[in-house]
Each structure stands twice: as C-alpha cells, then as structure tokens.
Amino acid sequence: MNFKSWRETVGDALYRQVGRASSHVQEHRSLPVDILENESSYLVVFDAPGTEPEDLQVRYLDGNVKIRIDRFRSYHDGFEMRFPGRGMALDGEAVLPDDAVVDPDAGTAKLTDSGTLQITIPKEDSREDGDEDSSAPTEEGRHDTKDETPTTESGISDETDSEAAVNTDD
Template sequence: MSFKDLGTSVGNAVYRQIGRANGHLQNQRPLPVDVLENETSYLVVFDAPGAEPEDVQVRYLSGTVRTRIDRFRKFHEGYEMRFPGRGMALDGEAELPDDAVVDPDAGTARLSETGTLSIEIPKRSSIDAEDTEEVAATTTDDDSGTTEVTIDD
C-alpha cells in the first residue's frame, strides 16, 4: 500500500464518519413545523424532505400532533455511498393551543411532492370523547402528485 493509498483510505473513513455524525444529528433534531389556525380548523405543517407516503406516521395525543418519518436510501446503480449524511428516522411534534378543542378522527394529512406534510385537524364545539386519543394514518395517491394521508381510528 502506497502513502497515497493510505491517505485516500484514511480520508474516506473520516468522510464517512462525518456523514454518519451529521445524519445522527439530523435524527436528533425535530422537524421544522408551523401551526396555523382558522375559524374551522388547525393546520400543522412539517418539512418532510425525501419522505414517501408509506414512510409517514401521524399521531394525535393529548393536544399534540406527532409525526415520525422513516426514510430509506435508494440504491443508485453505478454509485458508491461516500457521505451518508441524511438522517433516516425523523421526528416532529407540535402542540396545539391549550384551549384547542378538535376532532382528530376527522383530521386529514397530505404529503406533497416537494416534501411538505400538511395535517388539518377540524375544531369541534364540545368535547364528546376522552381528552387523549391516538390515531393512525393511511395513504392514498391522486393524479395531481399529492398524496393524502388520512388519519384513522
């Protein structure tokens, strides 16, 4: 092994470790989120880069909207992984206002082609159910390129 080969080998190992550290940091940092409100509902918007519909989980629990995205790296023919810097398991949460009274069973979520996850949760006038509810999500595609994630019981 030549001195040049040794330098290349060490450089590649360091580069991969930096990428792994960057991916780990991204896994620990919550997804950016906005919470919006109108007369009839709340809209919670997460940045969900690189997510596919089957990667997304949405939950509502005690006034908090939580999402988890488990992404996967696609294999690219003819390419070698040099810098694995993207986090694969991303989490985010948003608390609704303390006075929010919502119907999470009627909520819907949409995942756009650009990686924006929009979760709309309608308001309701009175609490009919227990304060704590957990819901799951199912996905459907439409012709516009938007994927709808429906929040189920």
C-alpha cells in the same frame, strides 16, 4: 502503502464518519414545523421531502401532533456511498395551544408533490353539541383521548396531493 494512499484511506474514513454523525443528529432532532390557525381548524405543516406516503405515520395524543418518517436509501448502480448524511428515521412534533379543543377523528393529512405534509385538524365546538360525553374537552381544554392513537401507514394514499383521514382508534 505510500503516504498518498494512506491519506486517501484516512480521509475516506473520516468523511464517512462525518456523514454518519450528520445522519445521527438529523434522526434525533425534531423536524421543523409550522402551526397555523383559522376560525375552524389548525393546520400543522412539516417539510418531508423525499417521503413516500407508505413511509409516514401521523398520530395525535393530548394536544400533540406527532409524525414519524421511516425512509430507505436507494442505491444506484455504479455508485459507492461516500457520505451517508441523511437521517433514515425522522420525527416531528407539534404542540397545539393549551386552549385548543379539536376533533382529531375528523383530521386529514395531505402529502404534496413538493414533499410538504399538511395536517388539518378541525376545531371542536362543544357548545353546538349540547351533550357531554367522553369526547368533551378536558380541564386543560384539549380533546380527551384514552391513549396514543396511531394512524395506519396506509392512512395517506399512494398518490401525492391526495387527502386521507388521520385515523384514531379508541
């Protein structure tokens, strides 16, 4: 083996290792998130480019909106993977304000054509209900949930730009 081929072999190996390290960092770092609020709801926005609706999970638990994206690599005929830098399992979390009282059962999730995930969670106005049940706000001002309540992967329809409920099961 001459020096040039040895250098290319070592260079390729290092390049792949950097790609794997980059992918590993992506998978362990939370996705950036925006939380917006109006009089009637909270809007939680994650960037999720390249995400297919069936690869997405949305959960609500004690004032936290959590998402998980499980992506799969596409292989292209005639091409070799040189730099596997994109994370395949991505997580994101948004913590609603401490005084947020919401109705996660009425929440909706929307995946746009541009790959933005928009989760709308309506505020719950307990004064209008007049009754006190198990879904009344807790002392912390959050919606009382018994356990983590995942949505189904099919909770977002196959068509982008369509809305689907953020389902919660008690």
